[in-house]
Amino acid sequence: MPQKVRIALDAMGGDHGPSVVVAGAGISLDRHPDTEFVMMGDRPALEALLAGRPALRAASRIVHTDVAVKMDEKPSQALRHGRWKSSMWMAIDAVKHGDADVVVSAGNTGALMAMAKFHLKTMAGIERPAIAVLWPTLRGESVVLDVGASIGADARHLVDLAVMGGAMARVLFDLERPTIGLLNIGVEEVKGLEEVREAGRILRDAARRDLDYVGFVEGDDIGKGTVDVVVTEGFAGNIALKTAEGTAKQLGEYLRNAMRRTLFARIGYLFARNAFAAVKDKMDPRKANGGVFLGLNGVVIKSHGGTDPEGFAAAVDLGYDMVRYELRARISQMLGTAHADMTAKPAVESMSS
Amino acid sequence: MPQKVRIALDAMGGDHGPSVVVAGAGISLDRHPDTEFVMMGDRPALEALLAGRPALRAASRIVHTDVAVKMDEKPSQALRHGRWKSSMWMAIDAVKHGDADVVVSAGNTGALMAMAKFHLKTMAGIERPAIAVLWPTLRGESVVLDVGASIGADARHLVDLAVMGGAMARVLFDLERPTIGLLNIGVEEVKGLEEVREAGRILRDAARRDLDYVGFVEGDDIGKGTVDVVVTEGFAGNIALKTAEGTAKQLGEYLRNAMRRTLFARIGYLFARNAFAAVKDKMDPRKANGGVFLGLNGVVIKSHGGTDPEGFAAAVDLGYDMVRYELRARISQMLGTAHADMTAKPAVESMSS
Numbered sequence: 001m002p003q004k005v006r007i008a009l010d011a012m013g014g015d016h017g018p019s020v021v022v023a024g025a026g027i028s029l030d031r032h033p034d035t036e037f038v039m040m041g042d043r044p045a046l047e048a049l050l051a052g053r054p055a056l057r058a059a060s061r062i063v064h065t066d067v068a069v070k071m072d073e074k075p076s077q078a079l080r081h082g083r084w085k086s087s088m089w090m091a092i093d094a095v096k097h098g099d100a101d102v103v104v105s106a107g108n109t110g111a112l113m114a115m116a117k118f119h120l121k122t123m124a125g126i127e128r129p130a131i132a133v134l135w136p137t138l139r140g141e142s143v144v145l146d147v148g149a150s151i152g153a154d155a156r157h158l159v160d161l162a163v164m165g166g167a168m169a170r171v172l173f174d175l176e177r178p179t180i181g182l183l184n185i186g187v188e189e190v191k192g193l194e195e196v197r198e199a200g201r202i203l204r205d206a207a208r209r210d211l212d213y214v215g216f217v218e219g220d221d222i223g224k225g226t227v228d229v230v231v232t233e234g235f236a237g238n239i240a241l242k243t244a245e246g247t248a249k250q251l252g253e254y255l256r257n258a259m260r261r262t263l264f265a266r267i268g269y270l271f272a273r274n275a276f277a278a279v280k281d282k283m284d285p286r287k288a289n290g291g292v293f294l295g296l297n298g299v300v301i302k303s304h305g306g307t308d309p310e311g312f313a314a315a316v317d318l319g320y321d322m323v324r325y326e327l328r329a330r331i332s333q334m335l336g337t338a339h340a341d342m343t344a345k346p347a348v349e350s351m352s353s
Numbered sequence: 354m355p356q357k358v359r360i361a362l363d364a365m366g367g368d369h370g371p372s373v374v375v376a377g378a379g380i381s382l383d384r385h386p387d388t389e390f391v392m393m394g395d396r397p398a399l400e401a402l403l404a405g406r407p408a409l410r411a412a413s414r415i416v417h418t419d420v421a422v423k424m425d426e427k428p429s430q431a432l433r434h435g436r437w438k439s440s441m442w443m444a445i446d447a448v449k450h451g452d453a454d455v456v457v458s459a460g461n462t463g464a465l466m467a468m469a470k471f472h473l474k475t476m477a478g479i480e481r482p483a484i485a486v487l488w489p490t491l492r493g494e495s496v497v498l499d500v501g502a503s504i505g506a507d508a509r510h511l512v513d514l515a516v517m518g519g520a521m522a523r524v525l526f527d528l529e530r531p532t533i534g535l536l537n538i539g540v541e542e543v544k545g546l547e548e549v550r551e552a553g554r555i556l557r558d559a560a561r562r563d564l565d566y567v568g569f570v571e572g573d574d575i576g577k578g579t580v581d582v583v584v585t586e587g588f589a590g591n592i593a594l595k596t597a598e599g600t601a602k603q604l605g606e607y608l609r610n611a612m613r614r615t616l617f618a619r620i621g622y623l624f625a626r627n628a629f630a631a632v633k634d635k636m637d638p639r640k641a642n643g644g645v646f647l648g649l650n651g652v653v654i655k656s657h658g659g660t661d662p663e664g665f666a667a668a669v670d671l672g673y674d675m676v677r678y679e680l681r682a683r684i685s686q687m688l689g690t691a692h693a694d695m696t697a698k699p700a701v702e703s704m705s706s
Binding site: 186255261267271 | 490536538572574587597600602603606608611612617618623624626628
């Protein structure tokens with residue numbers, strides 16, 4: 001039997017703290033009984049929540065701390081006050097020291113990224129970490145990155161993003177050769193950023209066996225699922241993600257209002273209730289909960305701060321999958337090839353001149 | 354009686370050419386009988402299409418050309434081959450020489466922008482034009498710009514975008530003091546681009562009587578309608594626009610599939626048919642058709658290339674409104690104030706240090 005997947009939970013993170021974290025862990029444990037948890041947080045609160053859940057209790061170890069990073073704390077503040085002793089830090093520390101395989105936190109994104117970078121450091125050859133999400137599409141799901149870890153990207157960073165996202169797609173979607181697209185804009189007279197074009201040239205020339213670079217994609221290709229991995233720098237990626245969330249909410253709202261407006265519509269709604277539920281389910285943001293921090297010496301999953309137990313369980317599931325399918329080793333190995341390619345081909349550099 | 358609104362139509366532009374342009378002009382004329390058209394294009398084709406439309410025929414003048422810019426032509430090619438003689442150029446030229454008040458074209462965006470910049474030139478004090486769209490929101494509509502005229506923006510250009518978008522919102526939404534937001538990302542550890550922060554400081558310090566700058570907004574604020582005007586540089590703006598379009602299509606597709614899947618759903622659909630139609634109508638991309646080129650010495654409206662007569666009519670309506678409510682004069686006047694503000698306050702420059 002393979003080794004258990006050991007998940008460190010920042011039990012004090014998120015808008016609702018331990019109640020959502022413990023309930024979410026319980027849901028995920030039902031799906032993956034070969035999980036062990038180490039929960040960082042307030043022992044009395046956690047013991048009370050675990051009391052009614054014997055299976056989860058048996059799979060969990062508690063490490064006490066009463067220090068929690070606040071949701072509105074600045075990353076620098078959080079680092080100053082929360083280092084060594086906050087639940088968030090201790091969860092990261094468990095991964096750092098090999099006591100856990102992955103961290104899951106619903107806490108303050110900025111603080112989590114700052115602590116993870118500070119403590120785990122970036123992988124060899126990677127300058128800046130990235131945040132990747134699973135984006136529901138008409139074809140299934142795609143990996144989209146970076147959705148906000150850093151602003152701007154040179155060609156080399158975009159290639160790294162492609163490789164890391166590609167590794168994630170290979171692992172999660174079980175694909176030999178995931179398709180990769182670089183997000184760009186299609187307006188003719190602006191031919192896109194030079195960095196994006198250069199990254200395209202590098203990816204095309206590399207002709208990798210493990211990635212299928214298909215070219216530029218535009219914003220509407222994300223929802224279509226045109227490629228398995230959509231690569232962009234963090235500013236545009238974050239705006240794309242939030243804009244899509246906003247649009248989905250907006251249409252949901254239109255639909256709800258329309259279905260309430262007339263008697264016929266209300267009757268129609270009753271008949272089609274299951275169909276509506278199916279659509280709602282497909283659009284359920286809890287299902288795709290969890291940003292993955294890539295490029296660090298350790299896997300960190302960020303759950304939405306305001307999520308409920310189902311949503312937190314989705315983030316824990318994602319962490320489980322990343323460990324079970326050895327994401328980090330896969331990235332390392334694929335990055336090795338990518339950087340070797342880049343070094344071996346000085347011609348690539350001169351192509352932009 | 355006020356002067357008529359004189360609209361120059363690139364009758365050969367778009368995927369369907371004259372048939373959609375003429376039919377769209379007819380629809381718009383019904384709504385605004387005080388319109389005059391000058392149609393640039395193939396005379397026999399246009400005469401044939403106008404034959405059955407006496408009201409439109411009476412309101413239209415044809416200027417013959419058999420040269421049309423192709424939809425896939427590069428802007429530089431289009432400028433080389435289409436200058437002086439293409440329907441697109443001639444429509445722009447009519448505005449340049451005061452023979453028309455606004456151009457509407459469903460042609461190649463890149464070529465249209467290149468020709469418009471080349472021939473009309475940017476307004477005094479404006480370095481780069483922008484493309485603005487009307488974005489349907491939960492509160493009504495917002496102006497979003499730039500959606501792809503240029504990539505990147507310094508603080509000064511962002512302030513210009515705010516002023517131009519503000520003028521457009523004042524004119525189209527009849528607001529004294531439209532609210533303005535700068536699109537930014539909310540992830541804590543990356544505090545946004547320095548240019549965006551500096552533009553925010555300039556707008557806040559200016560405390561204009563004609564614009565209400567409310568601060569940063571995120572991608573999901575666009576659909577919520579948090580502000581009347583959303584300002585961003587063209588790369589992120591284009592990606593936001595296309596991503597929203599993609600998400601809307603995706604959800605429409607989910608819904609269509611769900612409503613076909615079971616007998617109950619199909620019955621429900623029949624009852625709620627009108628409600629669905631209302632939502633479809635709200636989401637109808639044809640209703641918000643038309644990008645407005647801002648910052649040029651002349652108003653240019655770009656319709657979607659693949660639109661139908663209703664969509665083209667919406668673009669013509671937009672052009673009509675822009676002229677009727679004197680958008681260009683309003684922008685000029687508001688820009689004058691903005692640039693005076695910036696010159697008068699050298700303190701602003703030093704704040705970033």
